[in-house]
Amino acid sequence: MSFVASSLDSRGVATLVLSRPERRNALDQTMVTELIEALRRAASDPQTRLLVLAGAGAAFCAGGDIEWMKRVAADTPQANERDALLLAELMHWLDTLPKPTIARVHGAAYGGGVGLVACCDIVLAADTASFCLSEVKIGLTPSVIGPYVQRAIGVRQARRYFLTAEVISVAHARELGLVHEIALAEELDARVARMVEALLAGAPGAQAEAKASTAIFADRPIDDALMRETAKRIAARRASAEGKEGLAAFLEKRPPSWRRDRNVDDVS
DSSP states (O other): OOSEEEEEOTTSEEEEEEOOGGGTTOBOHHHHHHHHHHHHHHHHOTTOOEEEEEEOTTOSBOOBOHHHHHHHHTSOHHHHHHHHHHHHHHHHHHHHOSSOEEEEEOSEEETHHHHHHHHSSEEEEETTOEEEOOGGGGTOOOTTTHHHHHHHHOHHHHHHHHHHOOEEEHHHHHHHTSOSEEEOGGGHHHHHHHHHHHHHTSOHHHHHHHHHHHHHHTTOOOOHHHHHHHHHHHHHHHHSHHHHHHHHHHHTTSOOGGGTTSOGGGOO
16 A cells, blocks of 8 residues: 555646555654655656645645654664664655645644645645644654754744744744745645746746755855856856746747747746
8 A cells, every 4th residue: 555646747847646544654663665666767767747746635744753753763873873764765855856846735734744845846735724833742852853954944943843843833933934935724726836837837947956056055165166066056056947948938929948838828
């Protein structure tokens, strides 16, 4: 039985649905492994343009499966660490996927579920969503997901919520920077669909490079070295096949090659 439902539509929109609703989509070794495999496929598949991550049932993801973690804790130290590294690998794959990612969040996103959210590029949440870094309440810490969550909400806020394990409302999650937009639960899918359309307008290679550039820019002074690096990047992008196609399409008032399935009126 698969714990991750995967699909790819004709536009290149991949959807991964966490499918353990009876366990509130809690992460265990099987689900983590399946997610990594699905992300690897999406990364290497030229037909995949973007990815939507969602959860089945009442929750997005309740974090790590408690029974699974208890079993792993009783294993050898080496096996325990290997298992933790598997979760770290999942977060890394999701964070660095060279395609745009959308988290469609409804219900609870706790523990590792917050990590999945923080690793996605765009987070659209229902007004019923809630978030919690609950690890300290069971004697654990948000170690593997910590760097991604801290990057999303900042050090000062991370220090608070890592320590208190308070439940964070969806409105406050937006204030913290964890969530980009909130929609009524019944309108969430329509909002995701509009975001998908916006993303499909971009050139795939340009989007991959734009996403990677955020890591390059992070915590660097805007000095001569960075200025030169960014100048080289835009010069190379203008000379690329995508860049030439995009500029030509704009001047000729036609859709670029990656939008040939769209109406000419979509060009702006």
